[in-house]
Amino acid sequence: MMAGSKALPLLFLLALVTLSSAPAMATSKFDFFYLTLMWPGAYCNSGLFSKCCRPTTGKPALDFFVQSLETYDSSNGEPVTGCSTDCRFSVNALRKLIDDLYAYWTDVSCPSNNGRQQWENVWCSYGTCSNFNETYYFQRALALRAQVDLLSLLKANGIVPSSDKLYKLEDIQDALIPTLGFSTVVECNKKWVLGESQLYKIRICVSSDAKTIISCPIQKSSSCGSKVKFLPFNPKQLPVGSAHNMANPIEMTAAIDMDM
Ligand SMILES: *[C@@H]1O[C@H](CO)[C@@H](O)[C@H](O)[C@H]1NC(C)=O
Numbered sequence: 065m066m067a068g069s070k071a072l073p074l075l076f077l078l079a080l081v082t083l084s085s086a087p088a089m090a091t092s093k094f095d096f097f098y099l100t101l102m103w104p105g106a107y108c109n110s111g112l113f114s115k116c117c118r119p120t121t122g123k124p125a126l127d128f129f130v131q132s133l134e135t136y137d138s139s140n141g142e143p144v145t146g147c148s149t150d151c152r153f154s155v156n157a158l159r160k161l162i163d164d165l166y167a168y169w170t171d172v173s174c175p176s177n178n179g180r181q182q183w184e185n186v187w188c189s190y191g192t193c194s195n196f197n198e199t200y201y202f203q204r205a206l207a208l209r210a211q212v213d214l215l216s217l218l219k220a221n222g223i224v225p226s227s228d229k230l231y232k233l234e235d236i237q238d239a240l241i242p243t244l245g246f247s248t249v250v251e252c253n254k255k256w257v258l259g260e261s262q263l264y265k266i267r268i269c270v271s272s273d274a275k276t277i278i279s280c281p282i283q284k285s286s287s288c289g290s291k292v293k294f295l296p297f298n299p300k301q302l303p304v305g306s307a308h309n310m311a312n313p314i315e316m317t318a319a320i321d322m323d324m
Contacts (some may be wrong), residue, residue, distance in 0.1 A: 094144040096134035097270040105297035106262035118302035125167040133205040135193040138281035151188035157198040187239035193266040204274035225296040246279045252288035261289040
């Protein structure tokens with residue numbers, strides 16, 4: 065009796081250790097997210113021609129867009145992708161989120177499109193590794209974007225879009241720390257090889273339940289130079305279609321048919 069009552073907790077502990085170590089033996093296991101928020105002003109200003117078109121679903125928000133909510137493995141610093149061999153994506157599952165998706169998770173690339181392909185790619189690459197259902201995956205990503213509210217955060221620190229002003233990378237990073245801690249990585253692009261750094265993406269580390277912003281478990285350095293442009297984005301001026309795609313009117317059909 066005495067021996068039994070002592071042995072029981074030990075056995076229980078052993079069982080726990082065995083159970084919890086079993087999944088760790090699987091190859092790559094997702095244990096945190098990178099939420100990638102993209103500034104369309106920089107995206108549109110890369111390459112020789114403006115590469116942006118007005119989505120068929122209407123004018124997007126003047127704000128950072130969600131680009132993806134990526135599943136990562138902190139043990140090797142690599143993304144965990146493609147967890148379902150036959151990936152099923154349904155726009156119907158996103159019905160209740162559609163206005164937010166059109167505003168904040170839209171695809172401004174050319175030719176004008178309804179964003180569906182981008183959502184499907186993100187879902188099939190990362191969403192299927194998240195242990196969430198499709199609705200919840202997109203809902204959490206949108207909620208995190210709203211919670212972080214990067215544009216307001218930067219503005220509160222005097223960092224606003226401007227076609228000629230150069231900001232110190234350090235000032236951008238410092239503006240994020242009081243609210244977001246050490247959870248962010250700032251990424252830049254350039255209009256051309258010798259061009260100036262342009263604030264392009266801010267990636268934010270998020271807990272695996274997609275509820276809490278966390279200090280990044282892996283270190284990624286910024287791809288920006290020490291001086292950074294934060295270019296304006298004007299959703300009203302996005303052209304429909306593009307000079308390159310006028311021959312393909314099928315791509316330019318209007319909003320998504322929810323029953324497809
Ligand atoms: C999706 O997951 C959320 C959160 O776990 C849950 O509340 C919701 O009922 C699920 N929806 C479907 C269609 O399974």
